[in-house]
Amino acid sequence: MSYLEYRVKAIPTGFRKIFFMNWGLVLLLVAAASIGFLMLYSVAGGQWDPWASAQIKRFGLGLALMFVVAMIPIWFWRNVSVIAYIGSLILLIVVAYFGSVGMGAQRWIDLGFMRLQPSEVSKITLVMVLAAYYDWLPAERVSNPIWVIFPIILILIPVGMVVTQPDLGTSLLLLFGGGAMMFLAGVHWAYFASVIAMGAGGIVAIFQSRGQTWQLLNDYQYRRIDTFLDPASDPLGAGYHITQSKIALGSGGWAGRGLMQGTQTRLNFLPEKHTDFIFTTLAEELGFIGGMSLLLIYLLILAFCWISAAQNKDRFSTLLIMGVGVTFFLFFAVNMSMVMGLAPVVGVPLPLVSYGGSAMLVLLGAFGLVQSAHVHRPRGVLR
Amino acid sequence: MKPTTKSQQKIWQRFSRRSLLIGGVQLGFAGLLGLRMRQLQIKEADQFRLLAEENRINVRLIPPERGEIYDLNGYVLAENEPTYRITIVQEDAGDVDKVLEKISLLIELSDDDIARARSEMKRSAAFLPVTLRDRVTRAEIERVAENAPSLPGITPEVGLSRIYPLNDIFSHVVGYVGPVSSRDLERRQDDDPLLRIPRFQIGKVGIESKLETGLRGRAGARQVEVNAVGRVMRELDRREGTAGQKLQLTVDxxxxxxxxxxxxxxxxxxxxxxxxxxxxxxxxxxxxxxxxxxxxxxxxxxYNELRDNDHRPLxxxxxxxxxxxxxxxxxxxxxxxxxxxxxxxxxxxxxxxxxxxxxxxxxxxxxxxxxxxxxxxxxxxxxxxxxxxxxxxxxxxxxxxxxxxxxxxxxxxxxxxxxxxxxxxxxxxxxxxxxxxxxxxxxxxxxxxxxxxxxxxxxxxxxxxxxxxxxxxxxxxxxxxxxxxxxxxxxxxxxxxxxxxxxxxxxxxxxxxxxxxxxxxxxxxxxxxxxxxxxxxxxxxxxxxxxxxxxxxxxxxxxxxxxxxxxxxxxxxxxxxxxxxxxxxxxxxxxxxxxxxxxxxxxxxxxxxxxxxxxxxxxxxxxxxxxxxxxxxxxxxxxxxxxxxxx
Incomplete structure (x- = not known):
């Protein structure tokens, strides 16, 4: 079913739309971001500079973006999905040739007032284009092999470009996000089962071949995989972060040491304490309670998305909302697992909390789409 | 009114089933994160908290031994000799001025030494040791050790320093090492934590510089518990590094x-x-x-003599x-x-x-x-x-x-x-x-x-x-x-x-x-x-x-x-x-x-x-x-x- 089959009249118009937004979701976003401000304030030793004040400004900008996006009807966003997707691919090409190199990877375009990471933008445009695709595709063709290959290509293009930056974390996020979209759209189980089986088979083959005559990878590639899987074997490189963040987490205890009292994070053991590893500061200073509160807020945001999707009868909107939810989930799940030593260290920020512009703006823009879908959801009687 | 087709209905059902499933997976994973956090923060917290509060856990690098260099027949062209140095940890010293005043009565400290140590202290973190003087004699070390109780933050340390037994015979080939400078860091684009140790010796010229990475080896690390005075209470974990490569040259x-x-x-x-x-x-x-x-x-x-010599020894x-x-x-x-x-x-x-x-x-x-x-x-x-x-x-x-x-x-x-x-x-x-x-x-x-x-x-x-x-x-x-x-x-x-x-x-x-x-x-x-x-x-x-x-x-x-x-x-x-x-x-x-x-x-x-x-x-x-x-x-x-x- 599509919005075309409903009476558009029943949908609020003009500034009245503001009253029909999902205000619970807005409040949750503000709450999560506020925890971020507090931590940045604390990490800087009780100073608004250099991080917290900049972050507040960005969040303000992001909220404004969210409202603007929310005011624009969702069918407009559906119609520009393909253009947005192509635009994000162009940005990825631009960054490959003109981008700045930071932390050993080419990821940014310097816009002057902020650094744009096109890989962040592509997370959302991929969700949009896949939602639009399955909205357009007649239901009976969803599992038809030809119509399954096309979205796979849509996913793999940005994944391939991001992998070469190189940014393994973001490309995995794109891959899982896109896969989740296809799953939600109703693609037959067998496809996912076979992909998982093939992946597992490939991994087994790679490990089995080690040391054999038919060895699939080079020795140094195996050594890299070793440190990737067991960071403790490289205590000063990959393992350093993990050991330190575990100690920091552990020393937090139930209620934490209190704001600005964290010794482990303060002693500069963690160089990325204000970005990817900010959760360690939170867990050390605000303890288990603080960490769980943030996790709860995240879960509530997911729940609000889920409820909003369930209320919505427009296929594009439901897919989009769920897709944004999954992307958001992947963000914090990967970041937290990495901080807690459950996953290897890949550069993924903690959503809404980590210091950084691109991810914040893109996320809030995406929640703008969720709001727009919520405001403009088909209501009442069928035409 | 458009009737909803059967397949559309099926897709809707499938969507809600699957969105439920995804929601379930998300909830489950969040639960896993919560459990892990509980394990780290509550169950093992006592152990960590104790370590973190009464003591401090510190990761200290174990510098690897730099690779020796031999000639064709095994004659040593470059090796490492133990040297003693006196270091100070600001955080533990408390009143740095007072400690400096006391220590200068025990060992010879020039104004240069003190000025350099002070500027290094300003630049590096308070818990990192800063070298006061290198190549201290044994007698001086003993004097410092005897007076240790009144010298908080001062530790004598043994280190290895490079020595070239054949003096000037191979200087242009083997080269020499020197303390790492900010120019070295810029030039090398090397993120080895060893280079962050103040005055760490790295190759400046010749083979020492060109084959630096191999000669340096990889640092080990030890996690130590330090008490309030900076004394190492016990070692929690130790990982040995890899010694630098030993090079045998073709020269005779x-x-x-x-x-x-x-x-x-x-x-x-x-x-x-x-x-x-x-x-x-x-x-x-x-x-x-x-x-x-x-x-x-x-x-x-x-240096000026070497530089201005018209036979250009350098x-x-x-x-x-x-x-x-x-x-x-x-x-x-x-x-x-x-x-x-x-x-x-x-x-x-x-x-x-x-x-x-x-x-x-x-x-x-x-x-x-x-x-x-x-x-x-x-x-x-x-x-x-x-x-x-x-x-x-x-x-x-x-x-x-x-x-x-x-x-x-x-x-x-x-x-x-x-x-x-x-x-x-x-x-x-x-x-x-x-x-x-x-x-x-x-x-x-x-x-x-x-x-x-x-x-x-x-x-x-x-x-x-x-x-x-x-x-x-x-x-x-x-x-x-x-x-x-x-x-x-x-x-x-x-x-x-x-x-x-x-x-x-x-x-x-x-x-x-x-x-x-x-x-x-x-x-x-x-x-x-x-x-x-x-x-x-x-x-x-x-x-x-x-x-x-x-x-x-x-x-x-x-x-x-x-x-x-x-x-x-x-x-x-x-x-x-x-x-x-x-x-x-x-x-x-x-x-x-x-x-x-x-x-x-x-x-x-x-x-x-x-x-x-x-x-x-x-x-x-x-x-x-x-x-x-x-x-x-x-x-x-x-x-x-x-x-x-x-x-």
């Missing part, structure tokens, strides 16, 4: 010491290369300097300096002509002492001329006009191509600092770099190794080794890494007709063994060690027409820095070449007088692996050589005093 300390002593006060350089493997048996530049002074921190006076002349190769380049020209089929060995040219090319007169070194000259005579007597004539027929492009095949103009991959690529000029090079067209006169002077042509002593040695072996040898300096051989052996044949190479080798033999050869007086008469070579004299000034008419001023009458460079290249034994040698004596005068005798001594020394029997020399030289051998032995360092590793 005996031979290199001999060369250094033989060169004496000359500003000169010598390369001895193995003709079978390309291994560099010796690569010496004189005068030299003591690298140990740089490791300990050289004084301004000492320069690594064997690889860094490119000289006009002079007549040693003639083998290139003649091979280019032979390969091109321009001449046969029997073709002759007439040398009247000069040749006029496009209104310019090019002189032969022998004013009266050589008369009728064939190939062998041209090399033997080093007739210039023969090569002017060849140049006109062969052209610069073919000469340049031959030069490159013999390894000139190429930046050889030896791990030494500032390796020069020399210059093999051609038309494109001159147009691009001088903005002018190539002139025929440029070709004429290039044919005798003057003008734009330049080559380092290393390149000339490579050229000679390639001529002698017929193989496209590359110089090699590293014999083994951690006991595993690192020598390349798969050198391809040169792309030159072996017949032509033989012609040139035979002509070179006559240079040193024919009565009329330019280096006849420096011949070797032992049959199993006869050498073949070529003299070269590279002009550093222009000789004007006026001067030429009134007679060219002799080198001895010129001030030192305006005299010609003397060059000599050779290989030996001539029948089955084992080594190639290049000797360049800066401002030494003529190649036959200043460079060839040095080359002969070194060749014999290398072939006999020590002092050769006197009957290898012509009878009339023997008495003088015997005296010289005694003098040089007296000047050489005693290698028995140097530790010899088993390799």
């Amino acid at each position: 300390a005996n031979l290199q010491s001999y060369i250094k002593a033989r060169l004496g006060d000359e500003s000169a350089s010598v390369v001895v290369m193995d003709c079978k493997t390309g291994a560099l048996r010796a690569i010496a530049s004189a005068p030299s300097y003591d690298p140990n002074k740089f490791v300990r921190g050289i004084s301004y006076n000492d 320069a690594s002349k064997t690889v860094q300096d490119a000289y006009p190769p002079g007549s040693t380049f003639k083998m290139v020209t003649v091979l280019a002509a032979l390969e091109n089929g321009t001449i046969t060995p029997d073709d002759t040219f007439f040398c009247p002492g000069h040749l006029d090319v496009s209104n310019r007169r090019f002189h032969c070194w022998k004013g009266g001329g050589h008369g009728k000259v064939d190939l062998v005579t041209s090399l033997k007597e080093s007739c210039d006009v023969y090569y002017y004539e060849l140049a006109l027929q062969v052209g610069i492009e073919r000469i340049a191509d031959m030069a490159r095949r013999l390894g000139l103009g190429e930046k050889h991959a030896v791990p030494m600092s500032a390796v020069s690529s020399g210059l093999v000029p051609d038309k494109d090079w001159k147009f691009a770099n001088r903005g002018a067209n190539w002139l025929i006169g440029d070709t004429v002077v290039a044919a005798i190794g003057q003008g734009y042509v330049s080559a380092s002593p290393l390149q000339l040695a490579v050229m000679t080794a390639r001529l002698a072996s017929g193989l496209a040898l590359d110089p090699q300096l590293i014999r083994a890494e951690n006991g595993q051989t690192a020598l390349r052996t798969d050198f391809p044949e040169l792309d030159i007709d072996p017949k032509h190479l033989k012609i040139v080798r035979d002509a070179m033999f006559s240079v040193t063994n024919d009565r009329k050869g330019t280096a006849y007086s420096s011949r070797i008469i032992a049959d199993n060690a006869r050498m073949a070579g070529k003299t070269g004299t590279s002009q550093v000034r222009n000789i004007s027409e006026v001067e030429r008419r009134s007679g060219v001023i002799k080198n001895e009458d010129l001030p030192w820095e305006r005299r010609d460079h003397a060059l000599f290249v050779n290989f030996a034994p001539a029948n089955d070449p084992e080594i190639a040698v290049c000797v360049v004596v800066e401002h030494g005068g003529g190649g036959s007088a200043a460079a060839a005798p040095v080359a002969r001594d070194i060749t014999l020394q290398a072939l006999y692996k020590g002092d050769p029997p006197l009957d290898a020399y012509p009878p009339k030289d023997r008495e003088r050589i015997a005296r010289q051998q005694r003098e040089i032995r007296a000047k050489m360092p005693d290698l028995n005093a140097v530790r010899k590793a088993r390799v």
Whole structure:
């Protein structure tokens, strides 16, 4: 079913739309971001500079973006999905040739007032284009092999470009996000089962071949995989972060040491304490309670998305909302697992909390789409 | 109203089922995160909290032992000796001023030391140790240890420091280490945490710098618990690092010491290369300097003295300096002509002492001329006009191509600092770099190794080794890494007709063994060690027409820095070449007088692996050589005093 089959009249118009937004979701976003401000304030030793004040400004900008996006009807966003997707691919090409190199990877375009990471933008445009695709595709063709290959290509293009930056974390996020979209759209189980089986088979083959005559990878590639899987074997490189963040987490205890009292994070053991590893500061200073509160807020945001999707009868909107939810989930799940030593260290920020512009703006823009879908959801009687 | 189709309904059902499933997965994963957090923060918290609160957990690096460097026979060229230093941890010292005041009563601390320590303390984190003074004596350490209770934050530490037992013998090859500077960090783009240790020693010059990463090794780490005074209470975890690579070089300390002593006060350089493997048996530049002074921190006076010396002790002349190769380049020209089929060995040219090319007169070194000259005579007597004539027929492009095949103009991959690529000029090079067209006169002077042509002593040695072996040898300096051989052996044949190479080798033999050869007086008469070579004299000034008419001023009458460079290249034994040698004596005068005798001594020394029997020399030289051998032995360092590793 599509919005075309409903009476558009029943949908609020003009500034009245503001009253029909999902205000619970807005409040949750503000709450999560506020925890971020507090931590940045604390990490800087009780100073608004250099991080917290900049972050507040960005969040303000992001909220404004969210409202603007929310005011624009969702069918407009559906119609520009393909253009947005192509635009994000162009940005990825631009960054490959003109981008700045930071932390050993080419990821940014310097816009002057902020650094744009096109890989962040592509997370959302991929969700949009896949939602639009399955909205357009007649239901009976969803599992038809030809119509399954096309979205796979849509996913793999940005994944391939991001992998070469190189940014393994973001490309995995794109891959899982896109896969989740296809799953939600109703693609037959067998496809996912076979992909998982093939992946597992490939991994087994790679490990089995080690040391054999038919060895699939080079020795140094195996050594890299070793440190990737067991960071403790490289205590000063990959393992350093993990050991330190575990100690920091552990020393937090139930209620934490209190704001600005964290010794482990303060002693500069963690160089990325204000970005990817900010959760360690939170867990050390605000303890288990603080960490769980943030996790709860995240879960509530997911729940609000889920409820909003369930209320919505427009296929594009439901897919989009769920897709944004999954992307958001992947963000914090990967970041937290990495901080807690459950996953290897890949550069993924903690959503809404980590210091950084691109991810914040893109996320809030995406929640703008969720709001727009919520405001403009088909209501009442069928035409 | 559009009826909803059956398949649409099915998709809707599937969507809600699957969104429920995804929601479930998300919830489940969040639960897992919560459990993990509980495990880390609640269950294991007591242990961590205790560690973190009463004590502090610190990760301390265990610096790896830097790799030692040996010569061919295992003589140690670079090793590590334990040194004591006094460090201070600001955080633990509390009142830094008071502690500094107390400690300066116990050990000698200059204002410089204190100022440097203070500025380091400002830059580094409060819990990191900062060195107050390096190389403290044992007595001072004991005094500090006795007074430890009243000196919070002060710890004596044992460290390893680099030492070069052979002092100045290998300074240009091995180089030296020094404290890491911000420039090093910028240049290396290396994120090894070791480099963040203040005053960590890293390679600055030579092999120490070029092979830094391997020599350094990888740091280990220990997690320690420190109490409030900074004392290490216990070690929680320890991971050993990897020691640096032990390098065995191809150079022979005996031979290199001999060369250094033989060169004496000359500003000169010598390369001895193995003709079978390309291994560099010796690569010496004189005068030299003591690298140990740089490791300990050289004084301004000492440094200025080195810098302002007109014999340039700091320069690594064997690889860094490119000289006009002079007549040693003639083998290139003649091979280019032979390969091109321009001449046969029997073709002759007439040398009247000069040749006029496009209104310019090019002189032969022998004013009266050589008369009728064939190939062998041209090399033997080093007739210039023969090569002017060849140049006109062969052209610069073919000469340049031959030069490159013999390894000139190429930046050889030896791990030494500032390796020069020399210059093999051609038309494109001159147009691009001088903005002018190539002139025929440029070709004429290039044919005798003057003008734009330049080559380092290393390149000339490579050229000679390639001529002698017929193989496209590359110089090699590293014999083994951690006991595993690192020598390349798969050198391809040169792309030159072996017949032509033989012609040139035979002509070179006559240079040193024919009565009329330019280096006849420096011949070797032992049959199993006869050498073949070529003299070269590279002009550093222009000789004007006026001067030429009134007679060219002799080198001895010129001030030192305006005299010609003397060059000599050779290989030996001539029948089955084992080594190639290049000797360049800066401002030494003529190649036959200043460079060839040095080359002969070194060749014999290398072939006999020590002092050769006197009957290898012509009878009339023997008495003088015997005296010289005694003098040089007296000047050489005693290698028995140097530790010899088993390799």
